[in-house]
Amino acid sequence: MKLIIVGSSGYVGKALVRQAVSSPAITSVVGLGRRETPVPENLDDPADAAKFTSVVCDDFLNYSDDVKQKLSNADACIWLMAVTPNKSATMSGDEVRKICLEYTLAGLETISKLPRGNEAKPLRFFYVSGANTERDQTKKPWVMGSYCLMRGEVESRVLEFAKNSNGAVEACILKPGLIRDSQRGYMLINAIQNIATSFISLPIVYLNQIVATLLNQATKGIEKETLENADIARIGQEELIEREEALEN
Numbered sequence: 001m002k003l004i005i006v007g008s009s010g011y012v013g014k015a016l017v018r019q020a021v022s023s024p025a026i027t028s029v030v031g032l033g034r035r036e037t038p039v040p041e042n043l044d045d046p047a048d049a050a051k052f053t054s055v056v057c058d059d060f061l062n063y064s065d066d067v068k069q070k071l072s073n074a075d076a077c078i079w080l081m082a083v084t085p086n087k088s089a090t091m092s093g094d095e096v097r098k099i100c101l102e103y104t105l106a107g108l109e110t111i112s113k114l115p116r117g118n119e120a121k122p123l124r125f126f127y128v129s130g131a132n133t134e135r136d137q138t139k140k141p142w143v144m145g146s147y148c149l150m151r152g153e154v155e156s157r158v159l160e161f162a163k164n165s166n167g168a169v170e171a172c173i174l175k176p177g178l179i180r181d182s183q184r185g186y187m188l189i190n191a192i193q194n195i196a197t198s199f200i201s202l203p204i205v206y207l208n209q210i211v212a213t214l215l216n217q218a219t220k221g222i223e224k225e226t227l228e229n230a231d232i233a234r235i236g237q238e239e240l241i242e243r244e245e246a247l248e249n
Contacts, residue, residue, distance in 0.1 A: 209236030
């Protein structure tokens with residue numbers, strides 16, 4: 001299968017690219033971003049690097065013909081591009097909304113209309129949002145309320161697009177909490193994060209779990225249209241255990 005990863009040069013994106021090119025179920029990975037995404041280094045099988053193509057897009061509202069051609073024939077798309085809550089405080093509301101909402105919807109519409117190798121199956125589109133987002137626009141969260149409502153609006157519109165696509169698109173929203181790398185980090189930082197996430201009721205999920213979940217759902221099928229943090233941790237852990245058992249056998 002051919003997989004598009006939008007936001008491939010970011011924290012989750014880099015880890016996802018590395019695991020995606022190593023997956024036997026995936027034959028081609030396109031990393032789409034505002035800057036070049038490096039080819040993963042030190043792969044178990046160096047030949048897997050040939051599966052990866054980095055594509056730079058200058059305008060996420062109007063895709064060039066060259067970019068469209070490179071995105072054609074995809075089976076699934078994982079959309080990671082967004083403005084983080086911390087960074088949103090340094091940007092105008094209009095710019096944050098453009099990147100988070102307008103870019104996502106324009107990308108979904110563009111990719112869904114491109115030629116695909118197997119049009120009998122829907123394009124699987126995964127939008128990675130956040131645990132504390134709110135789709136009900138009448139319920140403003142007390143922490144980062146406007147931001148959470150805006151991300152919730154994106155979720156609703158992605159799902160609405162899929163429902164109105166006549167089966168051309170199957171959408172899944174992932175709502176992870178704080179994403180922590182189990183292989184890195186310091187005890188003091190982790191302790192501070194634990195206190196902060198407890199204060200605002202934000203759950204924690206590990207990087208390897210969300211990456212494993214995304215690849216599991218992209219290659220094996222979507223379990224349900226919204227995956228909460230607990231779902232991500234469960235599916236990801238099951239996938240990681242299955243991989244370990246396969247290696248042992």
